[in-house]
Amino acid sequence: MTLKKPQDNSMVVERLNWQVKNNLLKSSVSRAELTLNSISDAIICSDLQGNVDYMNLAAEQMTGWKLEQAQGRSIDQIMPLIHDNSSAACQNPVSLVLKHSVPVSMVPGTMLVRRNGSTVAIEDSAAPIREPNGKISGAVIVFHDVTAALSLAINMSYLAHHDALTQLPNRVLLNDRIEHAISLAERRGSSLAVLFLDLDKFKNINDSLGHTVGDSLLQSVAQRLSACVRHSDTVSRSGGDEFVLLLTECRSTQDAALTAHKLLVSVADSYQIGQHNLQITSSIGISVYPDDALTAQALIKNADTAMYRAKHAGRNNFQFFRQDMNIWALERESIENSLKQALERQEFEVYYQPLINLQTGTITGAEALLRWQHPEWGLTLPERFITVAEESNLILPIGRWILREACLQARNWQDEGLAMSSMAVNISAREFYHADFVSGVRTILYETNLAPGWLQLDITERVLIQDTTTSTDILNQLKVLGVQLAVDNFGTGSSSLSELLMYPIDVLKIDGSFVHTIRERNGNSKVASAVIAMAESFGYKVIAEGVETPAQLEFLRHQHCNEGQGYLFSGSVAGAEFTKLMRTGLAT
Known part of the structure; x- marks a missing residue:
């Protein structure tokens, strides 16, 4: 047996170590490369x-x-x-x-x-x-x-400075632009104007037709406003139905007045929103730098105050700010705060003005009229507070209250055997177009146990023409309930008698302004004569408002006008006194 010399394995071991290290290095490099290729950066x-x-x-x-x-x-x-x-x-x-x-x-x-x-x-x-x-x-x-x-950042920045619905600048961007315009005006010694525009009775459209239609209307209004001003001016949406406009380099108040008039005309033109033909007006307040204020906030506030004054002046007009308006604004705020407590404190009362058969002189009905027994002002007429009530939405609970009180009183008179054909209650636009108006009337009639035929709802011509489609639908629903429907203050709107045929109305109330044109005994009013004759041919009962003189009464009798009301017969009186009038009768 031959013995072999032991083999030297050092070279093999070294080679194996190198291969292991090389493989590990390759593995590390490969893993690092995989890692770098896996990240998104x-x-x-x-x-x-x-x-x-x-x-x-x-x-x-x-x-x-x-x-x-x-x-x-x-x-x-x-x-x-x-x-x-x-x-x-x-x-x-x-x-x-x-x-x-x-x-x-x-x-x-x-x-x-x-x-x-x-x-x-x-x-x-x-x-x-x-x-x-x-x-x-x-x-x-x-x-x-x-x-x-x-x-995303650009979009967020845009949204932070623009209104999402109309794409107009919002209040933040508006303030910035006003401040910049003030700086330029101060250096140049020029002026600028801020216009505060509010749509009149826009909430009626939202309540009756829904926010989708309301939003579309706001978008259309925004487009019209933008088309009325220069590229250097700013149209912004402040919120709701409020728009604020900045007119830069305004040379005079006449420039602002011309622009305001242009805006009023443009807004008032009809709108076709889906199947609805809508009409709406606006009220504008104007403040001018540097005459009225020196800061953006003060200019907007003063324009807002002037806008409310425009509403108080009848809407669809513009007013320039005056310093005495601040006193009026404080009173308005006081009225709103007091109104919120008036219902709880039972400060409201209902007065009644008799409706008279012009041929016989007998009382045929009553019109319910709101009065406020104010703790400081005493007995206060609606003229002082009704506009504030409408603009603050307080007209809804107040209107519901007066309707209930009138129905209760009519039922009491009915139980006492006092014959009347109607209890008339005025309905504001805000109430009429509210979503639950018809159901509210139905509920009150049920709870007061008043026969529907006794109740007459007076809706002004101006309210009905805001949206003829919706108005007709609401009136038809009321007609199903069995109540009487009257067009109040006829002649003050833009509709004609033939247009009224689309509405299921029973009564036409001629505005007192036509009756007042009858001044002399045997006097003549072509307008009043024509309205009475046409209304009679359409089968409407005609009531003349504001009868104050014997000559007017004689003329209306001769024209075969059915009924009338006015100070010639009686002003508005409390319920107890009205009961006496029905028992004793009136001398005419």
């Missing part, structure tokens, strides 16, 4: 000369260059950068890193020009690559697409 590495030696997949996709194509090429060629505003070339952060050996952030607004010529907004930073001994061997830049983030 783009990564590009360069050598000390700024030439690309590595790109991950995200960088390839962002730049449009493949790694094998980009290697050895300048970083400026692979990822050229420009400014988003000027499109001028900007220095690549890699160049700055290699020059100064410190991390560098990308300039805001940097755009990457891709290989195909398209651009993309990017951001992030570059840093030096250091060896274990501390020496710099190159640079690395990390960046990502911020287009979506920038778009």
Whole structure:
């Protein structure tokens, strides 16, 4: 048996160790590369000369260059950068890193020009690559697409300064523009005007037709307002149905007045919203810098005050701010606060004015009229507070209260055997177009046990023509209940008798302004004569309002007018006194 010399395994072991280390290194490099290719940020590495030696997949996709194509090429060629505003070339952060050996952030607004010529907004930073001994061997830049983030930021900024419904500037942007305009006006010694516009009785449309129709109407109004002013002016939506306009370089109050008139005419033109033909008016208040105020907030506040004065003056008009309006504004605020407590404190009363058969002189009905027993003012007529009640929505509970009280009183008179054909109650536009108006009337009739035929609802001509489609629908529903329907103050609106035929009405109440034209005994009023004759031919009962003289009474009798009311017979009186009038009768 021959013995072999032991083999020297040191070379084998060394080779095996080298292979293991090499495999581990390859494995580490492979794993690192997998990791870099898995992240969404783009990564590009360069050598000390700024030439690309590595790109991950995200960088390839962002730049449009493949790694094998980009290697050895300048970083400026692979990822050229420009400014988003000027499109001028900007220095690549890699160049700055290699020059100064410190991390560098990308300039805001940097755009990457891709290989195909398209651009993309990017951001992030570059840093030096250091060896274990501390020496710099190159640079690395990390960046990502911020287009979506920038778009979101721009959109958020837009929404923060614009109204989402109309796309008009909101109050924040308006204030900024007014302050800027004030600064310019102060330096130039010029003036500017702020107009506060509010749509009249817009809530009626929202209540009756819903917010979708209301929103469409607001959008249409916004377009019309914008078309009425110069490009340098600002139309903003303050909220709800309120718009504020800034007129820059306003040379005189006449300029503001002309613009306000133009706005009123444009807004008042009819709107076709879906199947609805709508009409609406507006009220405008105007304040002028520097005469009325010196700050944006004060200018808007004073214009708002003047706008409410325009509403008080009858709506569909404009008013310039005056210092004495502040006193009126304080009174208005006081009225609103007192109204909120008046129902709880039972300060309201119902007075009644008799309706008279003009041929016989007998009382045929009553009109319920609201009175306020104010703790300081005493017995107060609606003229002083009804506008505030309508604008603050307090008219809804107040209207519901007076309707219930009138029905209760009518039922009591009925139980006492006092014959009447009707109890008339005035209905405001806010009540009429409210969603639960018809059901509210039905409930009150049921709870008071009043026969529907006794109740007469007086709706003005102006209310009915706001939306003829909806008005007809509501009137038909009321007609089903069995109540009497009257057009109040006929002649003060823009409709004709023939247009009224579309409504299921029973009574036509001629506005007192026509009756007042009958001044002399045997006097004549062609308008009143024509209205009475046509109404009679249509089968309407005709009631003349505001009868004050024997000559007027004689004329109306001669024209065969059915009924009348006015101070010739009696003013409005409390329920107990009205009961006496019905028992004793009236001398006519």
